[in-house]
Amino acid sequence: MKTPDVVAALAALAQEHRLAVFRLLVQAGPDGLPAGQVAERLDLAPNTLTFHFDRLRLAGLVTVRRDGRSMIYAAQFEAMNALLGFLTENCCQGEQEKCAPASCQPSKSKSSRSKVPA
């Protein structure tokens, strides 16, 4: 992950609502959540939410797919891990052993077996 991408990811998360959205999607796991459900749970206007989803998506932190009339957003765990990796990489000059690599696993999928989670 290169610096501009890191800046983009940090900027995407550096906003109250987007951080909440991302956290919710992380908790939801790789199957994701329809936009409307996110809007309802976080009490956000749907157009505002689209704006924020877009920022997260451009930063590579979420993906979208369509399901019927719903758009389903899901956290991109790899991107999250790459970000954590970059942040800890700067960290441990000289004392690597004290610096455990951070990583983020999706929680177990609740519904049917998901379509190729990784």
Add this chain to the structure above:
Amino acid sequence: MKTPDVVAALAALAQEHRLAVFRLLVQAGPDGLPAGQVAERLDLAPNTLTFHFDRLRLAGLVTVRRDGRSMIYAAQFEAMNALLGFLTENCCQGEQEKCAPASCQPSKSKSSRSKVPA
């Protein structure tokens, strides 16, 4: 660490120059670096740099102390670790064992024994 603080820290790091400044200070270790040296190494105007230092400081990511006519800025490792902690905390619902806690140790101080590094 509460959500608003996390947002503040992320916002502070979500800027090309500030990320570079912070990374440099992390590498410099707990003794920190005088503002002028940061300005020179990153080729930033001193007043611009003051602006960015201020943002990092308000976010709790760096501290300042005066030494003669220099101002010495140093990374606040605890804050960094708190941030990493928050980000990984959201992460591992259900599979805690897969999710190593991230942490960031300062590199060994290069000059004389530092004044109570923690």
Add this chain to the structure above:
DNA sequence: AGATCATTTCAAGAAACATTGAAATGATCT
């Protein structure tokens, strides 16, 4: 085809951000 539901697009406006140049501090040296 027409109605309805979920979401996105567009345009407008207020607020926050980053950079610049000029002037002000504050500490050190002669």
Add this chain to the structure above:
DNA sequence: AGATCATTTCAATGTTTCTTGAAATGATCT
């Protein structure tokens, strides 16, 4: 005291960000 060095403060400016409301898509149902 006066000169100089390191850094900060201030005001101005252009850019980006977030939010809103209204209108447009796109998919589903009758």
